[in-house]
Amino acid sequence: MKSFNDLLDLLEWISIELEKTKLFDEPVEFIGDISKAKKSSNGDLFIEVSQRNKNGKTYKINIFLSRYYIKTLLNNLGLKNEKELENKSWKILGKISFWPSSSSIAITLKSLLPLGDSKLEKRKKEILNKLKLEGLLRTVENKLEYLEPIRKIAVISSETAAGYGDFIKNINKLKNTPVIHLYQSPMQGVEVPIGVSKALKLIIESKIDYDIIVLIRGGGAQSDLMYFDDYHLAKNIAWVSRNKIPVLTGIGHEQDITIPDFVSFMRFSTPTEVARAIVNQIETFNNAINDSFQNLVYIINNNFSYAEIYTNNILNSISSLIEQYFQKENNNIFNYYKSLYKATELLDSKEYILNKEFKFFDFISQYIINKISEENKKIDTIEDNLKNNYNLLEFNSLQNLNDLYIKITQNSPFSSFLSRGAVLVQNSKIIDSVYNLDKNIDLEIKLKDGEVLSNIKEIKYYKSPVLSQEENKKTIKINKELK
16 A cells, blocks of 8 residues: 555656556547637636536546647637637547646647538638739749759658658668758647747758758648648748748658648658659769769860870871972982983093082082971971970860869869868858858868868958958958957
């Protein structure tokens, strides 16, 4: 037997023992008639559900809903006030709780679904028409290929949801997975609109440059998904998706379509389909990078082949010119000696012949020397042109390669790192300008063989030719104030 000092000790013991069981963990769903609904002095909603058995005995249980979710509940049910809940049958979803103050069991309300869905469908159509008039519905079919390569993802879901697990499992199939941050939110019941809207606000306030936001949850009953059909939630999603970060939705099963699906950047049938589309987008981009690299290799090989062919052609041309020159001179000498032989037959005096012969030899020697000198100059000129053309070809090839390398890497945040420099990181964000530095936060300097953690003593802002005259004045003023 257990002994207690007073009633309070007993009730606290009961509460502790009940907490040890699974009674309060698992949601319960049942059908009941609401006999009374009213707000407390604090504005919270208390609902009384009653039911009679065959013998006419009445059973009652209290249902509690925080004041923060009353408006959402009434809006989604298309009701003006809580009194319209009374004297009707409802499907009720909630969690059991023990109230020591009244020594009673109560239900914390998660979802309320009317028996018969005609009213819900009517309400959903009214919201869609309103969003259409405001121009918030998606009017074109978007594709992930329209976006930059996905590297950072903000996920709105519940960590324990099966849909979130399926999403992560499929994303992990990538060799280089993107950064994923989870922003938790209730994924069923009346808490959904406020929870998801709060998560969207936290994502925007984080200042992290996410590429996409993913809103996902697995399938479920209509009572689980009906609170996604909220006008204010739809407006928040539409604004964020159009003005800040594209929002992708993957809510429920293939046949489930909620209002957020109509205002998001793209709608997918399941969380798994969202993940597969992201994986495909990233792999397509990686394949494009590989193709660009192969094209670069092809261009380099072509340039060297062209240079080799061009050089061989020039050398062959020079060789042919030299060969033609010597052949021509050889013919001239042969003709000279032939005429000289004929001349000797006409002269009687050997001395005269010898004198004339020596004079002719001097003449032809000097002629040959002059001709060779002229041709050597021509050959030197050809060699100079060849060297200049080859150097120009080599310079142009290297310049083309350099331009192509700059074109490929100029938009990369790692361009300085690729040029044997370093990457500066602060607040998990790559810094590419002194205007983005925060003097009060440590700076990470990442090099190819390590990293350095540094704190900033002083920031100097230089005049920029890109800035206007007025902006440069402001920069100089800031520098003076910092000094």
